[in-house]
Amino acid sequence: MKTIKNTIAIGIFVCSSAVFSQDTLQISKTDLTTKLSDQNLQLKISKQNVESARSDYRQSNALFLPNISASHTAITTTNPLMAFGSKLNQEILTQADFNPALLNDPSQVQNYATRIEVLQPILNADGLFERKAAKSKMEAYQLQTERTKEYLELEVNKAFMQLQLAYKAVGVLEKANTTAQANLNLVNNYFKQGMLQKTDVLDVQVRVNEITNQLSYAKSNVRNASDYLAFLLNEDTKGGIYKPVENLENEINPALEIAQLSTSRKDFLAMDKSTEAYKNMMKSGKMSFLPRLNAFGTYELYDTEIFQFGANGYTIGAQLSWNLFDGYKSIGKYEKSKVELQKAETEAEQYKKQSQLELNKTNRQLADAQNKVALSKLAFEQTQESFRIRQNRFVQGLEKTSDLLMTETQTAQKELEYLQAVFEYNFTKMYLEFLTK
Template sequence: MKHYFFILISIMFTSIGVYGQDTLMVSKKEIQEKAAAGNLQLKLAEKTYLSAKADYQQSNALFLPNLSASHTALVTTNPLMAFGSKLNQEILTASDFNPSLLNDPKKTQNFATVISVQQPLVNADGLYERKAAYAKMGAYQLQSERTQEYIQLETDKAYMQLQLAYQAVTVLKKAEATAVANLKVIDNYFKQGLVQKTDVLNVQIRVNDVSNQLHYAQSNVQNASDYLGFLLNEDLTNKVYKPTEPLANTIAPVVLIAQVPENRKDIQALKQAETAYQKMYVSSKMNFLPRLNAFGSYELYDQSLLGTKAKGYTVGAQLSWNVFDGSKSIGKMAKAKADYQKATLETEQYKKKSQLELNQTNRQLGDAENKVSLTQLAFEQAQEAYRIRQNRFAQGLEKTTDLLQAETQLVQKELEHLQAVFEYNFTKQYLQFLTY
């Protein structure tokens, strides 16, 4: 009975290691909501969009005035500054034109309050830069939405992996119980002299193998739970998730889609990015055109702090044309053109790669459906084979090794079938992700 004691102790400690922690029941709908609210990758995508939105908001300066105000205090004995300060303060007298005072003025103080405004009127390059910023913002918004769809897919996959891990634990627990029961039967046969010691040892090895597989399966539960917690951005210290819904053991075939839709958000995002580069290319061309801007200022001068004794204003417009800047604008235009052409090629390459991936996924789905059918048949056959060998063994017509082989095959085929169903259901979900 010594080997029974060690087996039970091993099973007990394995159970304590896995289940000696809080178990959190979660549904598929619940994890989808948590992922949408807390996933870090989604938050990063949202911040990237907000950054692009802020860039677009900066382009409002193309239409809105630039208003500034300043108050300057100075003390000077500089002849020109002293004369100009008095002139601005409107306090010049005839004595101020005395050459000795002009050349060697006394200390003069001046306080100036200036309110200035600059209003862009015609800036063709800035207009296209604004259009490029708007397209860039749209691209990041679409990319953020696509990231949300991807996180939903990844969360569903993680949930199915958790379901599969728990189902594998269930299968292996059942296999462990069967192996222990077989060990008890073989041990009784050995005591009666009906089997040899090697038969008992073979069954003990089988019990140890199943216990080891169960230990790894329980570790997979923790691994799957940890990954799901990472996607949900939750701390799982001393905690483990458990799905409320069992793993599906059947499949539902779907109609295959042959072409990648043009309105898929990631493809639309690339097209928006391509548009942004195209607008930047046009903007670089417009950089050779003149700019027209208006300006104005209202000025207050006094000898006292914050004084407003003397007043004046300036209003005007400036037409500026950067005729030659050392070929900087030419180089900028050439770079913008290359970036636009590169974006066009990247969009085309991505669409073709997506179509290739869709074709492969369609074939994988067909292969997965075939695999489910074959593993289902193999599992049913393994069940029948084990039942027959178990009955024949009880009658003394089968060897212990044959019974162990049949029992091992049964567990293996059941796990293979569960894996095949998981692969089919995920491939089907991934196909839906590729086509919307």
């Protein structure tokens, strides 16, 4: 049975070592921002949203710029009205064409017309506010993109710290494994000398197997943390594993004051711009009840042959149009935009209050995390000293095997808890800076 257990433990350790020994890719914290800005997929999507909104805003240039179109039309007709009008446009009408017989039953007439048309908006009040709404929407997306980048910087730094923590956990467990193996050798020697019982050897062997299993999971966590960091940076590691150049910080720099919420946060400003866009859309709906003034002009060329310009003429004018009633469509559109504005204002108020709530919570979490770091550091130092004393007493035959194993287990556990506490404090501090940025 002992042989089987040893074989299983060695197999787990060898497999995990094989996975962990794959190509390591060095990565520094200073590389993260550049790679994130250039490669992250979520940030690219956000930038594409900005470009889409900018295109919508550019479409509103039609409010000031003319619409110019050109066409060439070819017809052949025996329709009395069309035939007479075509000859008139071609400036080839003669006295004979006024013969009633020809007027009523004309022969076939061909007409080729080239037409250039210009439509120039002059006053469209609803369009002006739609343009302002499109601009506010574009600015809102720009601010959202900046806030998204700040969030992703937080997330990628968190992933980097998790990778550091995962490597540190592997180091702690490898050290614990070395200690456990040394204890196992020592217990085996004592057992052979008849100084310990078989149960003592089995207890130590169980502890060695536990550490081997924990070490396997810790190395899997390194792979998981590396894969997530590669996802955020949109990089193909090709089976390799990231390894941080910098080690995880073992100390903290306590915050000196309570953080306050900033009204100039990018997401707050984005919501204000979004509300402004809804406000302009509501004004646009109100202005749609006013008349519109537009100018137009056409230049036409006619001939009996294709692409020939024997006659020409132009038309210039202006049109004042007023849609008095469109079946409640404009009224319904205005009412909808008014409700959407109220909804946007309510959502902005709710979001800001939730952000304040989150900030208050994080301030308390930071204080708790600082206290946790101090207590876990003290606990780790105390278990280290306790293990040292018990190990010395065990070598002298003055300590039980079970007590030594318990203290050794606590030492590794407390060291991991201390590292986790430092990680939680540093991330909470980073998150607090993100909330107040």
